[in-house]
Amino acid sequence: MAEVVTKGTGEVERIADRAQVDVTFEALGAERSEAVSILNQRISAVEPLLEDFEVRSRQLSVHDNWDNNQRTGSRATQQYVIWVADLDKLDGLLAELVQAEPSWVNGPSWTLVDDTEAIREAQKEAVADALRRAEGYATALGRRLGPLLRIGDTDGGGYSPKMMRSASFEMAGPAGMVDQLNLKAQQITVSASCTAAWALLD
Template structure:
């Protein structure tokens, strides 16, 4: 039996409903203990914001080490790195404003995500199969044949990516003390996420 093999692509877009932010703080002191005390004071105002509903700290990493001036130890340094997931994007603006006001050493984000892409993947799969069928029907007509039943279907990997480039100017902020950006002037609208599915289909060709 003659066959035709076609590839199909399905692509759907959804508005992101989750965001991830990375925030880092650093402090120095004459000793490591003093550096930790100063760091604790810097992050104290931010910790309550991380505890609010819809916000989850996915990672909290503390690093403490000596400072060195050549071969001579000169005090200590402490840093705290956070990875924060925001499931309620309505609180994102306020959270970022609070984070920037605390003058972090570095702030990155928001990185937009879908909390559940199952429905989007299912729709993209349907579009991919329909696309493969349309291509097969075109080949069948070109050959003067009829398209028969599906024989085999191979799944391609689903891809999730930003549909448009982020316009959030806060991304990658490495702020100087006392000079925070104006968060209320940034565009922090939830981004469009594109989900793409590819498949390879084998169809029978009938006389």
């Protein structure tokens, strides 16, 4: 049986409803224990700020610093990955984190809390696109399009911000600067792609 194989893509747009913020605090000390102690002092004011948010990970790193094969002290680093679902609290969180003087802040990165509905709509559009293409080929060949034989996902689906507008800065300055960055929720483009095979009828 003759068949035609087509690829289809679909895209839908949604406004992000969750933000991810990555923040890193560092401390230096003559010994590892001293570096960790100083780091604990620095983040002691940070932990209470995070009680209203979902902390996806806390990662501690402690290591010696070396210069020309000579040990020059130790460094302790604490990295946080924070999810913010209540976006009204985002600016306040960023301002307080900046005030705590982290070594690095990166975010927000925008995502969807639940992307199920958006993915299904994108998949529906991808199938419709594949069908339109198959019908076009069948018409071009003077044939009729028969039933669907098989269908599968192809690489390239997922979702991504339509426009990135995030802040990354080292040794953050005054907290007031956060208010001027206009870190509003961005539009997310959700995409799906498929490959489908259809029978060709006389």
